[in-house]
Structures are given as C-alpha cells and as structure tokens.
Amino acid sequence: MTAAKPRKVFVANRGEIALRIIEACDRLGIDTVLGVSAFDKNSLPARRAGQTVVLGPSHASESYLNVDAVVHAAVATGCTALHPGYGFLSERVSLAQACADNDLIFIGPQPEHLDILGDKLSARRVAQAAGVPVSPGGPTTSGEEALALAGQIGYPVLVKAAFGGGGRGMKLVHDAKDLVAAWELAASEAQAAFGDGTVFVERFVADAKHVEVQILGDRHGNHIHLAERECSVQYRYQKMLEEAPCTALEESARHTLHGYALSLARQINYVSLGTIEFLYDVQRNAWCFLEVNPRVQVEHPVTESVTGVDLVREQILVAFGEPLSLRQEDIRVDGHAIELRLTAQDAHRGLAPSPGTLTRWRPAPLGGIRLDTHLYENYRFPPHYDALMAKIIAWGPDRAAALQRLEQALERLEIEGPRTNLPLLQRLLKTPEVVKNNVTTRWLEDALPRLMEDPR
Known part of the structure; x- marks a missing residue:
C-alpha cells in the first residue's frame, strides 16, 4: 500500500489573499508553493511562501490566468492541492477540472458546481428549485425578446451577462427606447470579457x-x-x-x-x-x-x-x-x-x-x-x-x-x-x-x- 503524500498547497494568486492563504497553511503545518508573475517574484507573499515559482510575465493573461502554467507548476513542485484564492482563476471550471485530471485537490467546489453556479441563469434555476425567490426576468436571445420581457416585468430593468461579473456586461435601462442598444452593448461586452455573449433581463431593484x-x-x-x-x-x-x-x-x-x-x-x-x-x-x-x-x-x-x-x-x-x-x-x-x-x-x-x-x-x-x-x-x-x-x-x-x-x-x-x-x-x-x-x-x-x- 502506497503511503499518502504529505499535504502541500500550491497558491495560485497574489497580494493579500495569497499571504492570507499561506498564513493559514502555516498554522496547519502545510507546506506552500506560490505561483507568481515576474513582477511579483519579490513580493511579500513570495518571501513568506515555502517555495516560489514564476508562472510567466507580468500580465495576468500570461501568468495568473494561464491554466496550463498554473497546473504544471503545481504538479512539478509536488503539490497535492491548489488554492485559487479569489479573482483570477478561482471560479474557472477549466482549472478545477485540470486539477482533477492531474490528481490535485482543488480547494473549492467541484467542477460541476462551478459550472452550474458560474452561469447566472442556471444558478437562478437552482435557487428556484430550492424555494429561494428570484427577481422577475429571464434569458433573451435578441433585443426584441428583451423588449417583450421588459414590457412584462416593468422598468427599470438590468441587462446582465450570464457569465462573469464585476459590472461588465451589465446595463441599467430605464426606458424601452434604450433597451435594444443596451442589450446589444451588454452582449458585446460579455462576449469580449467572458467569451460568452449570453445575457438576460431582470427587474432592477432601485432601493x-x-x-x-x-x-x-x-x-x-x-x-x-x-x-x-x-x-x-x-x-x-x-x-x-x-x-x-x-x-x-x-x-x-x-x-x-x-x-x-x-x-x-x-x-x-x-x-x-x-x-x-x-x-x-x-x-x-x-x-x-x-x-x-x-x-x-x-x-x-x-x-x-x-x-x-x-x-x-x-x-x-x-x-x-x-x-x-x-x-x-x-x-x-x-x-x-x-x-x-x-x-x-x-x-x-x-x-x-x-x-x-x-x-x-x-x-x-x-x-x-x-x-x-x-x-x-x-x-x-x-x-x-x-x-x-x-x-x-x-x-x-x-x-x-x-x-x-x-x-x-x-x-x-x-x-x-x-x-x-x-x-x-x-x-x-x-x-x-x-x-x-x-x-x-x-x-x-x-x-x-x-x-x-x-x-x-
């Protein structure tokens, strides 16, 4: 029988949350490896981690957002788990699945849960099935559909990207004359930011x-x-x-x-x-x-x-x-x-x-x-x-x-x-x-x- 490998956590983030995770691991007696960009190789978290690996250049797309580089670094350093922190890849199904495929414990939900909850429309369906109230609204595939739905639920409405967050792909609309243009802009922003232009419309709660x-x-x-x-x-x-x-x-x-x-x-x-x-x-x-x-x-x-x-x-x-x-x-x-x-x-x-x-x-x-x-x-x-x-x-x-x-x-x-x-x-x-x-x-x-x- 093969002995279980010692716990060792790869921290796939930067800044204060990386430091917070490292300190928590220290208190648990768990070794840490920190993946950093070239810019962050001398950061405070890098000084505190047991080991530091440079993932790539300073831009996040070439380092912190590079799933292959992150997982390869975790495996190569003998880590048994990976903590994504918040932001960056923390809600990315592809990272959770890559961890599963490489026998790494993902310190977060299962890939299928990230998939369900990452889509705001499917998350709304889960909430409804659990008896949790949701704001009136639903999916739309065109500006004309959005107009019809908004007419039913009443203005003002929010046009929202089904994937992502942080205000991108989100437009507040007070009047029907502005809705089609806002819908098209939200869909375009969602496609550019999240790779999926799906948007939905829901009642805006002003107060x-x-x-x-x-x-x-x-x-x-x-x-x-x-x-x-x-x-x-x-x-x-x-x-x-x-x-x-x-x-x-x-x-x-x-x-x-x-x-x-x-x-x-x-x-x-x-x-x-x-x-x-x-x-x-x-x-x-x-x-x-x-x-x-x-x-x-x-x-x-x-x-x-x-x-x-x-x-x-x-x-x-x-x-x-x-x-x-x-x-x-x-x-x-x-x-x-x-x-x-x-x-x-x-x-x-x-x-x-x-x-x-x-x-x-x-x-x-x-x-x-x-x-x-x-x-x-x-x-x-x-x-x-x-x-x-x-x-x-x-x-x-x-x-x-x-x-x-x-x-x-x-x-x-x-x-x-x-x-x-x-x-x-x-x-x-x-x-x-x-x-x-x-x-x-x-x-x-x-x-x-x-x-x-x-x-x-």
Missing part, C-alpha cells in the same frame, strides 16, 4: 440592500451558515465597505435569509466555502437571489471577526476531506465588524487607477483593528492588477464602536505615493447615511460627487 450569507459544506453532507454580511456601499458594482451582521434586518428576516442560503447549498450538496448573495427590496420588503460566489470572498474577515472562525482554515480542511469542525449551534455572532477596502484609486478623479511607488506606509497598531495587506514601504504598486492595497477591519462590541475604531485607524494611517481612496473612506465614515446605515446599492454612485466636492 436595495446587498446582503450575503456565508456558508460552508463538507463532503459528508454537512452544511452550516456563518450569518450574514451587508455590502450595500459599492461603486459601479465594486464593494467598498462591508460589515457583519446586517443591522437593517429584523430577526425574522434574518432567520428567513439564513434558511434560503442553506436550502440552496443543500439543493446541490455544495462542498467548500461559499457566499450566497441576495438583494433586499426595501420598498417591497422582499428578498431576491442574486448569485453564488463559490470561493473565499474579499470581505471574509468581517465574518471571521464576529464568529471567531478561521474560514480559510475550514475551507482547506474541507477540501482534504475532513468533516466540518463546527455545528450550526456552535456559531455565535459577537459584536460588529466593518471592513474598508483601501485602493490605489484617485478619489478626486472618479476613482481612476493610480499606480506608483509607496514611499511611506505606516499603519497605526490599534486595538480592535485587523489589517490584511501585502504592502511595505517602497513597494511599487503595479498597473497590471486589481487596485486593492489593504483591507482595514475593525471589530467593536457594537456598530458605533467599530465605526469609531475605523475612524481612528484611518486618521493615524501614514501613506504616501500613489493617490488612494483614503479621503473618500474618511468621508464615508462621517456621512449620516453610513453612520445610520441608511444606504442602498445605488447610494454611493449618486453621492460620490457630493462627497468629493470639498477642497482637498
């Missing part, structure tokens, strides 16, 4: 809160939720502030939401860490399913902060076949946590990208503050990748205390070099709508010009 539920499932049929997060402060579908729990919910609504999430997870016997996202229609007092993110989320630290559960650790152990170490009754929410995303974007120029060298980086060590980052002084922030610099997470016994600690952390943060969204984050925390949590998903887009009109 909505974005609320999501963290779930975990193992290979033994166990599923739990770890409560909810609210992510309503977002700009062009990119989240900027996330918190747990959602203070806007009454207990009955919270219970209903958690039930929907577990029903959907059980419908497909979901295995791994995942997030089920919903929109809460404030005017109609109703929920509708949005999508499933079958991976670790950028905002996972707020859930960790209020539950005390190391989500990445659980995700890794589940992938290796271990049963969940927690039961639903073990999950308790303690206090409140809020995360802000610090980005290399110029807050005074509509959050335009702002790469450059970080000449000063001095975060203040404060109680109740967690900082997830890969930055250091003289780090050259690149133009090739996402603009995320750091995640600043505050925990407090209540929401007011968490907000206060965040304010202190931002005031004492010393940062020079690229322009950042720090001025916007500081103003957000003092805005009455944010303080009272009277925000919806469209609020920041409308409020941004007003928030940044003051002198610098």
